[in-house]
Amino acid sequence: MESNKHFIVGIFEDEDVLLKAVENSRDKGVKIHEVYSPFPVHGLDEALGYKRSRLPIAAFLFGMTGTSLALLMQFWMLGYDWPMIIGGKNHASLPPFVPVTFELTVLLAAFGMVGTFFIVSDMKPYKYPRQFDLRSTDDKHVMAIDLANNKLSKDELASILKSNGASEVNEKNF
Amino acid sequence: MMIADEKYIFKPETQRKLFILIGVGILLLVLGIVLSNMGGHAEEKHAADEIAKSLVASAEKPAEHAAEAGHEGAGEHHGAGPVWLQRVFSSLWHNNIFFAGIGIIGLFFISIQYAAQAGWSAPIKRIPLAMGHWIPFAGILTLIIWFVVKGHVFHWTHADLYAEGEHGDAILKGKGAYFYWPMAVGSFPIFYVLRMVVFFGLWYWFFTWIKKEMLAEDVDGSQQHWFTARKISAYFLVVFAVSSSVAAWDWVMSIDPHWFSTMFGWYVFASWWVTGLATITLIVVNLKGAGYMKMVTQNHLHDLGKFVFAFSVFWTYIWFCQFMLIYYSNLPEETIYFVQRMRTSPYAWIFYANVFLNFVLPFLLLMTRDAKRQMSMLKVVCPIVIVGHWFDFYNMVTPGTMKGNGGVGFIEIGLALIFMGLFLYVVLNALSKLQLVAKHHPFMEESLHHHI
Numbered sequence: 001m002e003s004n005k006h007f008i009v010g011i012f013e014d015e016d017v018l019l020k021a022v023e024n025s026r027d028k029g030v031k032i033h034e035v036y037s038p039f040p041v042h043g044l045d046e047a048l049g050y051k052r053s054r055l056p057i058a059a060f061l062f063g064m065t066g067t068s069l070a071l072l073m074q075f076w077m078l079g080y081d082w083p084m085i086i087g088g089k090n091h092a093s094l095p096p097f098v099p100v101t102f103e104l105t106v107l108l109a110a111f112g113m114v115g116t117f118f119i120v121s122d123m124k125p126y127k128y129p130r131q132f133d134l135r136s137t138d139d140k141h142v143m144a145i146d147l148a149n150n151k152l153s154k155d156e157l158a159s160i161l162k163s164n165g166a167s168e169v170n171e172k173n174f
Numbered sequence: 175m176m177i178a179d180e181k182y183i184f185k186p187e188t189q190r191k192l193f194i195l196i197g198v199g200i201l202l203l204v205l206g207i208v209l210s211n212m213g214g215h216a217e218e219k220h221a222a223d224e225i226a227k228s229l230v231a232s233a234e235k236p237a238e239h240a241a242e243a244g245h246e247g248a249g250e251h252h253g254a255g256p257v258w259l260q261r262v263f264s265s266l267w268h269n270n271i272f273f274a275g276i277g278i279i280g281l282f283f284i285s286i287q288y289a290a291q292a293g294w295s296a297p298i299k300r301i302p303l304a305m306g307h308w309i310p311f312a313g314i315l316t317l318i319i320w321f322v323v324k325g326h327v328f329h330w331t332h333a334d335l336y337a338e339g340e341h342g343d344a345i346l347k348g349k350g351a352y353f354y355w356p357m358a359v360g361s362f363p364i365f366y367v368l369r370m371v372v373f374f375g376l377w378y379w380f381f382t383w384i385k386k387e388m389l390a391e392d393v394d395g396s397q398q399h400w401f402t403a404r405k406i407s408a409y410f411l412v413v414f415a416v417s418s419s420v421a422a423w424d425w426v427m428s429i430d431p432h433w434f435s436t437m438f439g440w441y442v443f444a445s446w447w448v449t450g451l452a453t454i455t456l457i458v459v460n461l462k463g464a465g466y467m468k469m470v471t472q473n474h475l476h477d478l479g480k481f482v483f484a485f486s487v488f489w490t491y492i493w494f495c496q497f498m499l500i501y502y503s504n505l506p507e508e509t510i511y512f513v514q515r516m517r518t519s520p521y522a523w524i525f526y527a528n529v530f531l532n533f534v535l536p537f538l539l540l541m542t543r544d545a546k547r548q549m550s551m552l553k554v555v556c557p558i559v560i561v562g563h564w565f566d567f568y569n570m571v572t573p574g575t576m577k578g579n580g581g582v583g584f585i586e587i588g589l590a591l592i593f594m595g596l597f598l599y600v601v602l603n604a605l606s607k608l609q610l611v612a613k614h615h616p617f618m619e620e621s622l623h624h625h626i
Binding site: 042043052056060087088089095096098099 | 494497498501502504541542543625
């Protein structure tokens with residue numbers, strides 16, 4: 001099978017070594033594709049230079065959509081389209097609408113957030129994810145470097161990884 | 175890492191500022207009393223009558239019903255004494271309960287941290303501990319103030335309500351045992367006073383016990399103190415769960431003795447709790463601003479901000495639950511509570527401001543991560559929450575005691591400043607006598623690396 005994506009994959013045993021390796025490699029101009037670890041490593045996002053996620057902003061906007069939809073729906077249904085007297089209250093009054101508004105706000109914020117997360121993380125149905133090394137789900141930290149994004153050669157990258165404490169350096173083609 | 179011995183220095187300038195605060199409070203109080211004696215009196219009475227008329231007109235049946243059941247009209251026969259005196263008494267009780275709550279929350283916060291085995295809070299635990307020093311003062315003040323103001327604040331203390339036959343109040347006769355047991359209704363409310371003494375006694379006892387363990391840890395560094403403190407905390411949380419609820423019925427709900435709400439224990443607790451959290455946060459932020467507690471980073475502030483944010487929402491949830499239940503069932507003896515608060519001045523604007531100050535503002539201002547991590551934003555939101563909940567308690571207490579004669583003026587603000595000055599003096603004085611940061615706390619190392 002012809003492959004067109006070439007990666008150098010470094011395997012790390014320890015998260016402190018990994019953190020140092022990420023920082024040192026980036027200092028040397030290495031562009032890291034992604035790091036996989038079996039558990040959350042504190043400080044890894046900062047070391048990789050990731051910007052903060054904008055997911056909370058999306059969540060707020062989805063939530064506001066839910067609030068407006070819920071209020072519009074209820075005022076239109078009970079105040080205009082089909083007014084009903086319930087418990088002797090006004091047709092359109094705010095207090096009984098609050099629980100529904102709250103629920104729809106939460107529902108749309110949650111669904112919107114999950115959907116947005118799947119889309120931006122490129123997690124489509126039937127998409128088989130790239131596995132750089134299956135041991136990243138067990139006990140190894142895995143750093144993947146895309147050769148096409150780096151000016152350094154395969155050997156130079158391998159030696160940088162080795163000198164920063166990688167226990168193995170492999171090649172992976174997709 | 176060793177923690178350096180750090181102590182808060184209660185500077186004479188700070189003390190002088192607090193004395194000035196108390197002085198200004200006394201001045202405002204006196205000014206308020208003088209002003210209401212100089213002609214303000216008649217106008218207030220007139221206004222009260224107008225309000226009473228509009229209340230009856232607008233509320234129609236519910237108000238009439240309540241007036242029958244509880245003879246709670248504005249021209250109440252028990253409201254003996256001038257208006258200014260009633261205002262002073264009502265405000266005394268309001269401020270006392272508000273600040274007592276903040277003190278007790280200091281102890282409650284520490285217990286939560288131990289029971290949850292929280293690591294992040296290790297460097298800031300001495301601030302709630304210092305706040306707990308208000309508990310004995312609050313206990314003594316509550317007892318004294320209760321006996322002084324009872325006839326003006328607590329309608330149910332009037333013996334003639336329990337008269338035989340048609341002259342008595344049927345509802346209060348039914349509830350009388352809750353106050354007077356085992357003595358005859360209308361005599362001395364021994365059960366009620368006993369609860370007050372027992373609650374403050376228990377809280378103070380738990381406070382001294384947990385404080386002893388926390389300070390002993392500084393000296394010998396044994397981890398056993400932490401485990402003992404956790405055990406004490408677990409006991410205290412059980413005791414507090416019951417006592418805080420009953421205290422809320424006794425001290426706040428019994429001001430409107432014909433009315434009841436099953437949410438009320440939670441409501442008062444939620445208000446106390448979020449006020450206490452805002453107070454802890456504000457003291458931490460100010461200490462850090464003054465150069466103390468270098469180990470408290472943005473990450474710790476973030477957690478404190480999350481507490482204030484989350485429990486502002488929690489308070490709103492409880493507030494709405496109480497309102498919603500009463501609104502929907504529409505029983506006159508329950509709705510009268512909200513009719514008083516939503517249709518009469520000055521309670522109506524406070525009622526809506528309450529939701530705005532305690533929900534809308536903290537919710538929007540503290541929503542983002544950056545806002546919770548910045549001292550400047552916390553310095554804005556925490557005072558808003560504290561003042562907001564002061565008004566929250568105002569609206570729990572005053573409509574029941576003052577009816578149409580209530581107001582927020584020099585008397586109320588003056589007494590609030592006096593209580594604030596006394597509270598801060600006791601707390602800061604206690605803080606200056608403690609190590610500012612625990613020395614051998616087993617979670618200190620974890621907290622220094624706290625990262626969120």
